[in-house]
Amino acid sequence: MNLQELNAYAIAGKVDELNLISLEGGIYLLEARMHGAAYPLSDIHGGMFRLRSVEHARDVLQACPELPFNLVHTSVHDEMCGLGPSAEESLKVPIHFRSVWAR
Template identity: 80%
Template sequence: MNFVELRAYAIAGKIDELNLISMEGGIYLLEARMHGAAYPLSDARGEMFHLRSVEHAREVLHDFPSLSFNLVHTSVHDEMCGLGSGAEESLKVPIAFRSAWHH
């Protein structure tokens, strides 16, 4: 899903939630969830759209209607507890769609 499609679905009220996925190396990926399916955001070339931070995501989404927005840390057990790759759960934390620093 590209940015134009994402915005159109958001305005139409079709997006259940947005997940900002924290990857290794300080990279974040954005995915929209609709009807139980995940749709990653891609750039104009069709490649994964990389974001730098939660604030960067908020800047990109500044003119969108307010949506349910979550920060997702993948392989949280591996990072937090030192468990092996057998634990495939991730940690999803709701975050504010708008920054407290902007009105």
């Protein structure tokens, strides 16, 4: 799914939520969730659309209607104290769709 398709689906009310997935190395990927399935956002060349930060994602999504938006850390045990390396659940945190600084 590219950015134009994402915007069209969001306007049509078909997108349940957006997840910004944080990966090691400061890379973020965006996925749209529709009817329980994940659709990663792709760039103009068909590759993964890489984002630099939460604010970069917000800038890219300015034309989209406001949706539930989550930051997802895939390796919680690396991010939090007290969890062992066997923890496999992702940490999913709701965040503001629009920047709180722009209000």
